[in-house]
Amino acid sequence: MTEITAPTTLSTLWDEVRLQERPPLPLVRHAQVVAWLQRLQQTAPDLFRVEEVGRSVEERAIHHVEVGQGPRHVLFWSQMHGDEPTATTALFELFEYLRRYRQEARVEQVLAALTLHVVPLLNPDGAERFQRFNAQGIDINRDALMLQTPEGRTLKALRDRLQPSLGFNLHNQDWRTAVGRTGKPASISLLAPAFDEARSDNPGRLLCKKVCAVIRDALDPLVPGQLGRYSDAFEPRAFGDNMGLWGTPSVLIETGPWPGRQTEAPLLRLNFVALVSALEALSNGRAELASLERYDSIPLNDSKGLLHVIVKGAHVFGEAGEAFVADIGVAASPVVRAREGILRARVVGMIAELGDLRVFGAIETVDAQGLTAVPLPPGDVKEGDIVPLPARRECEVGVGQLAKLMLLRPEEPPGAWRVERILRVDYASS
Ligand SMILES: [Zn+2]
Numbered sequence: 001m002t003e004i005t006a007p008t009t010l011s012t013l014w015d016e017v018r019l020q021e022r023p024p025l026p027l028v029r030h031a032q033v034v035a036w037l038q039r040l041q042q043t044a045p046d047l048f049r050v051e052e053v054g055r056s057v058e059e060r061a062i063h064h065v066e067v068g069q070g071p072r073h074v075l076f077w078s079q080m081h082g083d084e085p086t087a088t089t090a091l092f093e094l095f096e097y098l099r100r101y102r103q104e105a106r107v108e109q110v111l112a113a114l115t116l117h118v119v120p121l122l123n124p125d126g127a128e129r130f131q132r133f134n135a136q137g138i139d140i141n142r143d144a145l146m147l148q149t150p151e152g153r154t155l156k157a158l159r160d161r162l163q164p165s166l167g168f169n170l171h172n173q174d175w176r177t178a179v180g181r182t183g184k185p186a187s188i189s190l191l192a193p194a195f196d197e198a199r200s201d202n203p204g205r206l207l208c209k210k211v212c213a214v215i216r217d218a219l220d221p222l223v224p225g226q227l228g229r230y231s232d233a234f235e236p237r238a239f240g241d242n243m244g245l246w247g248t249p250s251v252l253i254e255t256g257p258w259p260g261r262q263t264e265a266p267l268l269r270l271n272f273v274a275l276v277s278a279l280e281a282l283s284n285g286r287a288e289l290a291s292l293e294r295y296d297s298i299p300l301n302d303s304k305g306l307l308h309v310i311v312k313g314a315h316v317f318g319e320a321g322e323a324f325v326a327d328i329g330v331a332a333s334p335v336v337r338a339r340e341g342i343l344r345a346r347v348v349g350m351i352a353e354l355g356d357l358r359v360f361g362a363i364e365t366v367d368a369q370g371l372t373a374v375p376l377p378p379g380d381v382k383e384g385d386i387v388p389l390p391a392r393r394e395c396e397v398g399v400g401q402l403a404k405l406m407l408l409r410p411e412e413p414p415g416a417w418r419v420e421r422i423l424r425v426d427y428a429s430s
Contacts, residue, residue: 082126183361349425
């Protein structure tokens with residue numbers, strides 16, 4: 001039996017197949033996907049079979065890409081939540097890998113053993129609006145039973161037609177997600193979803209757990225401690241859970257936060273390594289041999305355990321009363337803003353927690369002992385400036401404010417303050 005390609009080798013290969021023309025996340029929208037699909041058909045029409053399988057509420061085409069000739073059929077769908085785009089790009093990087101290395105034994109084996117069915121961007125209307133919901137305002141992932149969304153009906157009909165024996169349900173998760181109580185970011189989370197309240201096992205769910213174990217073993221050496229297990233509570237309305245009941249047990253992969261400003265490349269790299277490792281293991285029999293213990297021992301996620309920045313031990317003014325000592329916790333998330341008619345992807349921070357924050361992890365910690373934190377006033381303030389303390393009502397720091405703060409050190413003469421640090425979490429995504 002052949003081995004799975006080493007994670008470090010796959011990680012290096014990703015640099016070769018990385019898409020050069022791509023929008024910054026989270027701007028993956030329908031026009032981009034259509035352009036990528038056209039290129040697949042131009043560059044390797046014999047390899048990729050592309051068909052329209054349905055239309056969104058606003059009549060955007062939903063596509064199905066088929067690649068491979070193997071007896072084992074595997075279904076992938078991405079971005080059923082319109083604002084969760086990482087896996088859509090990752091799937092096209094996977095296609096690029098299959099195209100470029102199709103003559104190599106390890107890719108030949110995948111294409112001979114498996115037939116991949118991929119629905120990139122299931123929710124194009126949501127992507128257009130950078131929102132979770134579709135154009136009806138419905139969460140498609142809560143529509144598996146009622147099937148009131150055309151997108152949900154499209155996915156269900158495709159599954160029923162193809163009867164794939166395994167699925168991959170690809171999402172992004174909240175940037176506040178930590179791995180257990182470790183305070184580390186859950187950069188990738190995995191789940192073999194339950195198909196009943198008792199969280200029973202059956203052969204399909206066991207295979208999902210083994211595929212998760214394969215992915216864990218591939219990612220652990222690259223990002224030790226940054227892999228979590230998603231909550232396995234049964235959700236009767238979700239696609240992932242119902243796919244198992246319909247005969248297509250599905251692995252959930254959630255892309256999460258990354259410890260640094262440049263999040264896109266490292267998270268795409270992890271998606272690539274995860275997907276290729278899983279496909280190789282499914283094609284060469286390694287998946288069935290994987291250890292269930294390696295799945296069961298993945299630490300559970302803590303969905304609110306991580307902050308983007310913690311400002312530690314600052315003097316803070318609340319709405320009323322004297323200044324007190326508190327940690328300030330900033331949560332960040334990707335957003336899209338229109339400026340001068342052009343859409344731009346940004347990372348924006350809000351104050352999400354205030355008080356004793358010792359139980360939280362943080363991507364960055366700022367020591368503010370002896371410093372007073374106040375909102376950054378409008379105008380041209382720089383680090384090193386000497387300023388007066390703003391009026392009392394302009395000193396209030398609270399949950400829900402944008403993360404735009406200055407940290408002040410008292411100077412001589414009394415009443416003068418030095419701007420020690422300006423903290424502003426609002427920057428272009430990359
Ligand atoms: Zn999602």
